Amino acid sequence: MSDAQFSADFYKKIPHKPYCTDDLGYCFINPKQIAIKKRYLQHNPPCKVVYLVFDLDRNDGVMAWFDAGLPKPTWTSQNPENGHAHIGYELKAPVSTTTASKQKIIDYLAVIEAAMARKMGADSGYSGLLTKNPCHTYWRTTIWTREAYELNYLADFVDLKPLTQKERGIGLGRNCTLFDIARKWAYKAIREYRGNTFDSWLDAVLKECLSVNSAFLEPLPYSEIKATARSIAKYCWKKDAYCYQEFIDRQSRKGKLGGINSGIARRKNSEAELKPWESLGISRATYYRNKKK
Numbered sequence: 001m002s003d004a005q006f007s008a009d010f011y012k013k014i015p016h017k018p019y020c021t022d023d024l025g026y027c028f029i030n031p032k033q034i035a036i037k038k039r040y041l042q043h044n045p046p047c048k049v050v051y052l053v054f055d056l057d058r059n060d061g062v063m064a065w066f067d068a069g070l071p072k073p074t075w076t077s078q079n080p081e082n083g084h085a086h087i088g089y090e091l092k093a094p095v096s097t098t099t100a101s102k103q104k105i106i107d108y109l110a111v112i113e114a115a116m117a118r119k120m121g122a123d124s125g126y127s128g129l130l131t132k133n134p135c136h137t138y139w140r141t142t143i144w145t146r147e148a149y150e151l152n153y154l155a156d157f158v159d160l161k162p163l164t165q166k167e168r169g170i171g172l173g174r175n176c177t178l179f180d181i182a183r184k185w186a187y188k189a190i191r192e193y194r195g196n197t198f199d200s201w202l203d204a205v206l207k208e209c210l211s212v213n214s215a216f217l218e219p220l221p222y223s224e225i226k227a228t229a230r231s232i233a234k235y236c237w238k239k240d241a242y243c244y245q246e247f248i249d250r251q252s253r254k255g256k257l258g259g260i261n262s263g264i265a266r267r268k269n270s271e272a273e274l275k276p277w278e279s280l281g282i283s284r285a286t287y288y289r290n291k292k293k
Contacts, residue, residue: 006075006143007135010043011036013050018042019130027130039138040130043088046223047098049172052089052113052154055126059083062142064120070157071149077132077139086132087120092148097175098227105151106179110172112151115158117171127218128171169216175228178220182209183232190236198237205233 011032019042020035021027035041043051051074056064062078062085065071071089078085095109096102117124134141168177185208193201206229213219282290 003141003143005146010135013045015042015045020133021130024130036133036135039133039136041133042129043131044128046221047096047227049095049097049109050091051131052091052109052116053126053128053131054087054117054120054122056085056087056120057123058121061085062087062140064122068116068119068121070116070119071154072144072147074145074148075134075141075143077134077136077141079132080138080140086134087122088131088134089116089154090148092150095151097172097224098179098231103176103179106172107176108155109151110163110167110176111160112155112158113172114163114167115160116154119158124166125218126171129221174213174216174218174220175224177216178209178212178225178228179232181212182228183236186232186236190240194240198233201237202230202233205229205236 014032014035017029017031018035019027020030020038020040022039024040030038043053054064056062058064059082061083062076064085065073065076065087073087074090075088076085077088095105097106116122132139134143163173163176167173182205186205189204189208190201193204206226209225209229209232213225
């Protein structure tokens with residue numbers, strides 16, 4: 001892929017209004033035609049992963065992928081002053097970070113990302129929001145391949161392990177942690193909002209998501225928090241009527257079973273009353289003989 005082809009494709013896939021800056025001390029939101037001229041910009045749209053990007057803070061970081069035995073990255077952008085670099089991999093199928101039905105894919109991607117970072121020795125504190133703009137002339141950018149990668153292919157190059165506690169608070173691990181904690185809370189909390197409006201329920205879920213997000217050293221952007229909260233709220237709201245009916249049906253079945261057991265017990269008691277000699281441990285004749293006396 002030529003530099004011109006890569007630049008056109010990259011420009012097409014970045015957000016319409018990405019975060020961008022020439023100085024990491026200050027960050028702004030601008031239309032993409034302005035952002036593409038900045039040294040740093042947001043490479044993934046809100047709530048979607050198009051590129052996996054890794055931060056290598058050492059002078060030989062640009063070739064960390066090669067030393068780790070990983071496939072060629074889509075691009076690398078190196079700082080000409082200190083050699084520090086960003087290594088980017090394009091995914092063949094972008095992954096949404098908020099859709100409840102695809103949470104297993106998000107978890108899978110997070111595990112792959114963490115494994116690749118470990119193998120390259122990438123900076124674990126990198127938030128993944130901004131990258132060294134590969135279209136900016138300040139960086140030494142190399143386009144290594146025109147191929148976009150499937151997750152299963154990338155997974156073949158790394159040792160997949162469950163995320164550590166630290167990894168669950170960085171990168172895509174934050175999305176997994178946020179979703180897991182908030183959804184488990186929501187499954188029970190929705191019971192208190194039966195009869196209320198969806199908006200009141202959504203506000204409650206959003207507050208819970210914001211609370212979880214505040215615990216991350218590098219919090220997720222508000223747009224991702226809001227999208228995740230809406231996804232969880234809609235799922236639980238849609239399913240709650242079913243769950244509630246299941247609860248009613250379950251209680252009804254228990255009640256019927258209790259009625260049956262009570263009927264059996266009553267019949268036994270009635271039979272005991274009709275045959276009192278059995279409860280006394282004597283014969284019927286002895287019972288009536290004693291009764292006559």
